[in-house]
Amino acid sequence: MLVGYARVSTEDQSLDVQLDALKAAGCEKVFSEKLSGTTMRRPQLVQALEFCREGDVLLVTRLDRFARSSVDLHIMVEQLMKKCVGFRCVEQGGIDTTTIHGELMLGVLGAVAQFETKLRSERQREGIEQAKRKGVYKGRRATIDPVAVRRLLDEGKKPVEVARELGCNRASVYRLAG
Template identity: 70%
Template sequence: MLVGYARVSTAEQHLDPQLAQLHAAGADKVFSEKVSGTTAKRPQLLAAIEFAREGDVFVVTRLDRFARSSVDLHNLIQTLSNKGVGFRCIEQAGVDTTTSSGKLMLGMLGAVAEFETALRAERQAEGIAKAKADGRYQGRKATIDPAEVRRLLGEGMKPSAVAKALGIGRASVYRLAA
């Protein structure tokens, strides 16, 4: 059985192109979700992996829809492999863990994807540093009013109660109290 998985990161993006590709590839069962984040925060991915049985092949359109790093990719592939489930990627031709050359291709593409992610992070850090140097980067606006925290503490309210009342972390209250 071919088990498909499709994912987009935001509600504004559309799953339709991925779903069409998965169905055209012959996927018998498709799991999909509109969510960004780690594997633990992607319930349909976990459900798809749980659903897959020995002899099945897990199919995705692109590696970046499946894993967030080469470590994540290899961990997910290992989980599938431990269950006796193969892995195939439609758009990255040759990625098919049911073949030796497909396993090699998967390793190379995973390394390239991680390299691209690292480059993107470096460019972002450089952009932030430049913006800070130019005085254009202020960071996000403060969400905690220190005066309000100190006022409530001064009235005898316990730190946990202050945190709950203001909807902030208790550690933030302690940090401001010091």
């Protein structure tokens, strides 16, 4: 049985292109979700991995929809291989663990995907540092009103009560109070 898994990072993104590609590839069952790929709390992915049985093949459209690090990729593929389940990428045809060449390609592309993720993070960090030096980047806007914090503390409320009332973290109240 061909089993599909589709994922986008945010709620406002569409799964349609991936779902169409997986159905066109012959998937009889498809699991999908709208969650960040960097989190391991992806219930539909867990269900897809558990659903697959010996002889099945799990299909994804691209590796980055399945895993963001080579460690995660290899752990999940190892899990599938222990169950005698294949793994294949629809848009990256060389990735097919049912062949020896596909296993090699999987390792190479997994490493490239992890490299790209780290490179993107590094560029973002460099951009933020440059913006800070120019005085453009000042961080995220405050979501807690310091005047409201001060007023509630002056009324005799404890920081825990202020945090609960304002819907923020207790540490934020302490930071603003100090």
